[in-house]
Amino acid sequence: MPRSPLALAALATVAVPGLDAYDVRRPPQPGTDYDVAVVIDAQRRRWVVRAPGSAAAGAALEAEVELLGALAEHAEAGRLPFAVPQPVGFAHLPEGGRAAVHAEIPGAPLRVETLTPGPGLAADVGRALAALHELPTATVENAGLPVYEATEYRQRRQAEVDEAARTGKVPPALLRRWEGQLEDVALWRFRPTVVHGDLSADRVLVHEGRVSGILGWGDAVVADPADDLAWLLVAAAPEVADCVLEAYLLRRTELTDPHLQRRAFLAGELALARWLLYGVRSGDDEVVEDAVAMLEDLDEHTQAVEAESASYA
The missing domain is CATH 3.30.200.20 (Phosphorylase Kinase; domain 1)
Structure with a gap:
């Protein structure tokens, strides 16, 4: 209770x-x-x-x-x-x-819908995430929290997708696209960093136009920095996401990750698979129905985008 x-x-x-x-x-x-x-x-x-x-x-x-x-x-x-x-x-x-x-910590939760491109809050969010990813990985390792190499982390993602596939509730076209990206080894050549692991708008506090604090560190790991960008790149307007990413990359010293954005979008999609698995494991039919509906919407959207891209080819 x-x-x-x-x-x-x-x-x-x-x-x-x-x-x-x-x-x-x-x-x-x-x-x-x-x-x-x-x-x-x-x-x-x-x-x-x-x-x-x-x-x-x-x-x-x-x-x-x-x-x-x-x-x-x-x-x-x-x-x-x-x-x-x-x-x-x-x-x-x-x-x-x-x-x-x-x-x-002073501040109110970030409202992604109010972000605008430019040197203001959107850029500050990018710089804040970059600063986190620049910390020594020993910061997490010394706290006894998980540390993953890039190959190992890709394998974890593959295992999640395999488990989601066994539920029979993931649209086949979406599943094939995920499997293709997970099999692309070049996509997963990244340098693991300190990662918050559970970022969302309510975890990021804003005060006087700046990021004042970040909460909820229980899922911190050393893993793929794309995971911390996924929620924002998916939720923000494209021009805002570009601003966040530009400020992020300018602050990072690691500039040899050409697939960061692709993995971030994939991480956002795989979050739906994890939501489905949570519902299945816990026996929560409402969660399963919610996850299935979002997966179907994602499948329709991605197929429409692919069809439009093919028409221009």
Whole structure:
């Protein structure tokens, strides 16, 4: 059963000595693996308390805490142009594990639909992602989080597609296109980098026209940098996506990845396959139906694009 906001506020007062809770609120988009609340103290300072909802979430939180310490050092040294959560206290839970408390990072979730091309926020998002991908891979490795070589990562993607194919719910033309791209070894010659692993608009905070923070680091790995670009290149208007990518590439020192954008779009498509697999594994028919509908829409769109391209050939 999820913990109530009041129970989470009590945990925050245990975790941070002297914290005098004045008010407590649920965040607009609470997570599914954690119970989360924003606690406001008597000085109107805002604190975020997160309590894992399972043993797996508790283990992930411990690994994330280790990583956040290293990321905070990079932010303080100016290597990251945005803030990350910095836990300042912990409270042990009766069932095991710990709740963590950190000061709330100023900012509101990014609204992709408001981005415009040019030197403003869109470019700042590109630079922020590039700075993350420039960090030493030991940042993740030393936290005990997964590290993948390019070949190994391609094989993981192939295994996901094979599993999705066995459900019989992926349109055949879409499946063939995925398999073709996964078999193109040249497409997967990339230098693995630090990757957030679960980026979305609600993870990226914006304050005064700049990226102020990035949240949700539990899925960080060393893997394909294209994964962190996929969500934005898929959701943003093409001219905005071009601006983000241009600013990203200007900030990166690795300029020998000609297939980055293609892998990013593929990663966005394969996210639908993972959503389907989640529904199948959990027995959630609504998720399966939602994934199937999106896969069918994607299949129709890609076939229409291919037909239009063929007509110009």
